[in-house]
Amino acid sequence: MPSIAAARYGKDNVRVYKVERQADGTQIVTEMTVCVLLEGEIDVSYTKADNSPVVATDSIKNTIYIKAKEHPVTPPELYAAYLGTHFVEKYAHIHTANVSVITHRWTRMTIDGKPHPHSFYRDGSEVRTVEAKISKNNIAIRSGINGLLVLKSTGSQFHGFVRDEFTTLPEVWDRILSTDVDCGWAWKTFTSMSAVEEATPKFNRAWEGARSITMKTFAEENSPSVQNTMYKMCESILELVPELDTVNYKLPNKHYFEIDLSWHKGIKNTGKDAEVYAPQSGPNGLIEVTVARSQASKL
Template sequence: MSISLVRNSYGKSRVRLVKVRRAEGQHELTDIEVDIELEGDFDDAYTLGDNCKVLPTDTMKNTVYALAKSHPVEPIEDFGVVLAEHFLGKAHTRRARITIAEKVWSRIDAGGSPHRHAFLRAAGERRIAEISAAAGELAIVSGIADLLVLKTTGSAFSGFPCDEYTTLKEASDRILSTLMVARWRTATRDEAPTRTWESARRALLETFADQHSLSVQHTIHALGTAVLAACPAVDEVSLSLPNKHCLLVDLSPFGLSNDNEIFVPVDEPHGLIHATMKRGG
């Protein structure tokens, strides 16, 4: 029997790193998680058990810490490129993929002003960057993940087709909640990725809050349009919005009315809506 090893890769996942920049008078904090994946001439490790070309994944972990000491880790896109180019320079490696997720911390407000060295984390929200490097090729995707938002009105869902299994009632005023994931690409390398990220995040939040949503599909199109309008460097944006349902509770068995006030949040199952939008498409 003939067997071919079609594709392989290996690396190190969930390398946690916190870096503190102790500038006089104010500290800066970055909290990231790094995934490293290498492709290359590693077939013999799989087929023969020959490890002579395999850089240990423990070495990859140590490399993250060492390079974080000698290089800025902000913006994470730039640090991802530093890592990708380092590993691409190793013998037998043909492609290096780096994924970085940054936990978003903000300063605690103390005495009416931001504290110089105390921070508060924004739930599960993360800034993300994905870097892929090969000979003569560099691709960067930036984004935001797990941005949990909710609005108590300004959302509807009606006019949908019904069949013999449909039980959902039309809603003219409902709670809309979702855990946003947005990824974007730029036509050329972005010289100000942090400014782009901040502009995209602000566009997502403001559009979600202000738009009168006729469906999650309607909202996701508005969000993508807003990001492209707010971020001239962005050429393409992809969004994923799971619908985090809040279902109206039937209080009639207790002789009570429910005037759109009492809900039960339901995580599963949930709707999942995707869309990709491109400038000039």
Template sequence: MANVNVYLDKQEYGKDRVRLLKVHKDTKVHRVDDLTIRVLLSGPSFTTSYTEASNKAVVATDSMKNTCYILAKYSKVVDTLELFAAELGNHFLNTYAWVEGAHVSIIRHRWARMIIDGKPHNHSFWRDGEETRQTDLFIKRGQNGTRRSVEIKSAIAGLLVLKSTGSAFENFVRDEYTTLPEAKDRIFSTCVDSQWEFNIPAITSTEQVLPTLSQVPFNEIYDSVREVTCKTFAEDESASVQATLYKMAAQSVQNWKWLNRVSYALPNRHFFPVDLSYFRGTKNLNEHADVYQPVADPSGLITATVARGVAPASRL
């Protein structure tokens, strides 16, 4: 084999799938945060653990797991994923001087409060579907050691929606490969994945990480993006998934100065009318359709990102 020069281009390592449930008992009405956490650390000091089999700089991933539990015990911001991720990331940079960057991802799983005898129960919950709230944060040490550079993306994942009317798909390209009929009225269903990128204020010191990020109304923005998604989906007389997606993303960028870009991925979940004409001429197509067959695969996939500002000339 030829002697070819190689080098370690980049690296991250850490603990994945740290499961954590925080119960907030500060009032009689309890709240729960059910989290899955990933922590990854990076920096030149870790290079030798790969290239020279030296563990002198390696923080054990089990220690990272324990850190998640300890910080969750005393943290006041667990219910704001972005702030808790920042608290975790900043902790690793402050504790280990050789760590240059910390990459923290958190998934929040949904629990809804039970309604018992018509009233919300104080401490009982049920799993409200597989939709999750997510955040992905990268915090990096500045040149002088105290400044912090922070990038944050947050998301909704797995929001399954369906409406039985108010959607069409017409006037698309027809050629020798086309068998799909045009639809003036069809079922519209998708599983929403949406991500938004934050415009983060400059952070001048390690002590200012949480105070600076606390200026951003992360929880309100999440609630707003979710509400815009559902309201637009429900009310838009959709000409296509593309057209509805654009309205969703554009509205959220316009609503919040803190958002630079909003992205969506909308897979088309198909429901096709079943032809029942073989059974006594039963009509179940076109305007007569009310019995459908769900078809999982293959599916269309529509994605787009809407950004703040004026489009570059190359995009016009």
């Protein structure tokens, strides 16, 4: 007889905006997209049409708003832990809450050289991400950066790769490098909500550090390959934040191809003479890595 191997349900794409009003008139704004998926003793709602264990997804949506009012929403790791802990403590038959938080970027305007107290602008598609899995015994949190689009016009190379009958790519010692950064880091498992609260200052520092390391390494290194550069980024983040277990990157290689214009009046536009390029939307290279601490460092 068939049986359920895995099941979860909840509310996705819940948009939340919170404003914090400071005593000096300055306001801080946070905009999030939240998803909560619940697991537990819910099989009969699928197999027997018995809805008695179902916490309505509309109730889940309402809870997301209420917890945003009751608790800080920054850092998002803390809010996700509060939110997930509510569900596993409130409902005995819910064993796990999976919480995803995407924090959208609002940057404070500078007007006449001064930060404006309540005006902001969207300066890119970059978001801060959190995925938390909260059970009755522990809290697992993974933080990240997504949508950080970067480009450098020189300082990248790629040569020495496999050449065979399928190869047409030339070796290059100077090329354009651009990628859409997807970076994540997994925290060592937290044993309780109080442990997450104690770690609160570390969440923002880790995000700021990972973002800074990503851009500094990308900008300053004469990259021998995306693979090697992303590994160095992971090493630096693990060194900066001892509380992390792993760091991972997923980097698409966004290509810019030279255009041969020699057919028109002998215009030189390749190699050292290249100035005009054709940005490519696809296909693109995709390079991924996850770097964990050595076993020796865990002792």
